[in-house]
Each structure stands twice: as C-alpha cells, then as structure tokens.
Amino acid sequence: MTTSSAPGKVYLFGEHAVVYGEPAIPCAIERRARVTVEPREDDHVRVEARDLTLDGFTVEYDGSTGDRPDVAVPSSLVDAAMGYVDAAVRQARAAAESPKAGFNITVESDIPLGAGLGSSAAVVVALIDAATRSLDAPIETREVANRAYRAEFEVQDGQASRADTFCSAMGGAVRVEGDDCQTIETPRLPIVVGFDGGAGDTGTLVSGVRELKNTYSFAADTVSSIGDIVRRGELLLAESDPTAAPSEQLLTELGELMNFNHGLLSALGVSSRSLDAMVWSARDAGAYGAKLTGAGGGGCIVALDSTPETRTALRFTPGCEDAFRAELSMDGVRVEEP
Numbered sequence: 410m411t412t413s414s415a416p417g418k419v420y421l422f423g424e425h426a427v428v429y430g431e432p433a434i435p436c437a438i439e440r441r442a443r444v445t446v447e448p449r450e451d452d453h454v455r456v457e458a459r460d461l462t463l464d465g466f467t468v469e470y471d472g473s474t475g476d477r478p479d480v481a482v483p484s485s486l487v488d489a490a491m492g493y494v495d496a497a498v499r500q501a502r503a504a505a506e507s508p509k510a511g512f513n514i515t516v517e518s519d520i521p522l523g524a525g526l527g528s529s530a531a532v533v534v535a536l537i538d539a540a541t542r543s544l545d546a547p548i549e550t551r552e553v554a555n556r557a558y559r560a561e562f563e564v565q566d567g568q569a570s571r572a573d574t575f576c577s578a579m580g581g582a583v584r585v586e587g588d589d590c591q592t593i594e595t596p597r598l599p600i601v602v603g604f605d606g607g608a609g610d611t612g613t614l615v616s617g618v619r620e621l622k623n624t625y626s627f628a629a630d631t632v633s634s635i636g637d638i639v640r641r642g643e644l645l646l647a648e649s650d651p652t653a654a655p656s657e658q659l660l661t662e663l664g665e666l667m668n669f670n671h672g673l674l675s676a677l678g679v680s681s682r683s684l685d686a687m688v689w690s691a692r693d694a695g696a697y698g699a700k701l702t703g704a705g706g707g708g709c710i711v712a713l714d715s716t717p718e719t720r721t722a723l724r725f726t727p728g729c730e731d732a733f734r735a736e737l738s739m740d741g742v743r744v745e746e747p
C-alpha cells in the first residue's frame with residue numbers, strides 16, 4: 410500500500426492565457442490531496458472517492474475493458490467525475506509498463522472540487538506517484554508532472570497547460586510557458602483565499618475563452634496582455650529577495666498587477682457575480698490586490714493581505730462560504746505514511 414499526497418495551488422497570474430503559450434505563475438498551497446494505492450491480483454480498478462460529488466461514492470469496475478461502473482447516476486456524470494482518475498490510472502500503467510495492473514485506490518482531499526485550487530492536478534499527480542511506486546516502478550517528479558499533464562490534457566480535450574500539474578508535482582512557486590517549466594523563488598507572500606462554495610467546469614470555461622479569442626482580435630489581445638502582466642510580475646519577483654519578508658512596494662505592485670489580471674479575466678467572461686463580490690470585498694478591506702484563481706466561473710479568489718482584514722471582510726461577504734490564509738507549500742508530491 411502506498412500513499413502519496415500533492416498540493417493544490419493558486420494562480421498569482423496567468424491562468425487561461427497559459428493555455429495559449431503565455432507564461433503563468435501558480436503557487437502551491439498547503440491544501441493537499443492524498444491518494445492511497447494498493448495493487449490488486451486482477452486488472453480491476455476500485456476507486457473510493459468520498460469527497461467527490463455531494464455525497465461521494467465507491468465504485469468498482471473492470472479497468473481493462475473500459476466498462477463503466479454500475480451506479481445509479483447518469484453515466485455522463487460518472488464519466489465527468491471519474492475522468493481524471495481514469496486518465497491518471499492509464500498514465501501510471503503506461504509509466505510502469507504494466508498495462509493490466511489493477512488497483513484499489515482511495516482518494517482523500519482538502520481541496521474543494523472545481524474551485525480553481527487545482528484539485529484535479531493534485532489528485533492526478535498524487536495518484537500517478539502512488540500507483541507507480543506501488544508497482545515498484547517509481548518515476549522522477551518531473552516525469553510525474555509530465556504524465557499528469559498528459560492526463561489533464563486528455564480529460565480537458567486537448568485544452569490544458571502544464572501549469573497546474575507542474576506546480577502540484579514540484580511545490581513552491583513555478584513559472585510555466587508552453588513546455589518550459591521552472592521553479593522560481595519568491596518571498597513568502599501573504600496569500601488569502603475566498604471560496605464561494607461553487608465550482609466551474611474547467612473544460613467549458615477554457616472553450617469559452619478559446620471561442621472569444623478566435624472570434625475577436627481584441628480578445629486575442631486580451632490574452633497577450635495577460636502575458637504582459639505575468640512578465641511584469643515575474644520581473645518584480647526576480648528583483649526581490651526571496652529570503653526577506655516582501656516589501657510594501659513589492660506587495661503594492663504585485664497587487665496592482667493582480668487587479669489588472671482579474672479585469673482581463675473578467676473581460677474574457679470567466680468571472681462571476683460572487684467572484685467579483687469577493688474580489689471587491691478584499692480590495693475594500695485593504696488587500697494589495699485580488700483576482701479570481703484558476704478556471705473561474707465560481708470557486709475561489711486569491712488576495713494579498715498581511716492583516717486579518719481581508720479574511721474578516723470576506724467572511725461577511727454574501728456569497729462567500731469560506732476564507733482562509735494559504736501558506737505557500739514548498740513540498741510538491743510526497744510519500745505519506747499510509
């Protein structure tokens with residue numbers, strides 16, 4: 410039995426645009442998905458995912474035939490829910506060169522689903538790591554990231570960047586531009602997350618942006634402007650001392666860029682009333698800046714504030730269900746005691 414865990418993330422800058430080759434800077438946060446994998450004698454895959462959907466469920470199906478599990482919900486819902494787990498199992502089998510390996514898989518996660526904190530990437534990364542280890546065929550962390558990207562790419566119909574999966578596998582802050590993935594050093598940023606209790610569908614939101622971008626040249630310009638914001642942001646981070654507390658000037662400038670980034674994401678149609686309400690509430694409370702994080706449509710915002718003010722304001726914001734400080738997680742994927 411092998412258990413691996415991997416962190417979720419927030420985007421400081423650059424979600425969506427990163428799908429089209431612009432750079433992005435996600436930061437891993439101390440909210441993790443844990444996946445326990447036990448190899449089986451047969452080629453079946455049994456998945457226990459209690460955090461999945463409202464009530465969670467357990468299914469067993471024959472992974473070799475591609476038969477769907479026999480459960481009393483529409484199969485499209487099961488496919489949507491199981492897509493990432495299925496794709497990660499395929500990647501783990503391929504990496505271990507064991508196409509018929511069967512597994513008992515248990516997924517536990519502190520990361521809300523579909524909320525922009527990268528639950529899919531964390532589950533896929535932890536699953537690939539644990540499954541390959543359980544077959545005595547461990548792979549390097551960068552290869553876990555690569556396989557996890559291929560799983561997300563498959564599930565999101567070819568519309569995925571390497572950002573979420575690389576960040577979850579490596580931990581810390583990272584910079585991703587196309588296939589170029591690097592870890593970067595940043596000062597400890599005072600990250601606050603607000604969560605509206607909702608979710609957005611990553612595939613659908615990415616398709617919406619793609620359509621706008623293909624229809625309007627100004628939407629394509631908006632995507633490249635997001636890239637400009639990220640380049641500006643990474644310069645600020647590169648010039649700062651990662652071992653010192655972030656300066657007031659750095660936080661002010663990063664906040665301004667985050668505000669701008671949110672405006673452009675909003676123009677691309679991926680914000681929502683509750684995300685906007687949380688963003689404004691954070692700004693009114695004195696946050697340096699605030700933006701939605703991840704695919705959008707509902708879910709989470711990320712703000713910078715060293716004081717408790719933003720958290721307090723968010724907790725009183727209608728539509729905000731939870732607000733918490735998110736520490737940067739320097740640990741990416743790691744093995745856990747089962």
Ligand SMILES: Nc1ncnc2c1ncn2[C@@H]1O[C@H](COP(=O)(O)OP(=O)(O)O)[C@@H](O)[C@H]1O
Pocket residue numbers: 442458459460461489490491492493494516517518521522523524525526527528529530532609610611612703704
């Ligand atoms: N705890 C979990 N157990 C099983 N699958 C999960 C879990 N968390 C996330 N997933 C998978 O990830 C999907 C959500 O991913 P996505 O829409 O990309 O949102 P995000 O990555 O922002 O959370 C879920 O529909 C499910 O397939």
Ligand SMILES: C[C@@](O)(CCOP(=O)(O)O)CC(=O)O
Pocket residue numbers: 423424425426427428523524525526527528529568569570571572573611615702703704705
């Ligand atoms: C919108 C996007 O840039 C980020 C999606 O993040 P999340 O799955 O909502 O956490 C898509 C991607 O990079 O694959």
Ligand SMILES: [Mg+2]
Pocket residue numbers: 527528529530573611
């Ligand atoms: Mg995701």
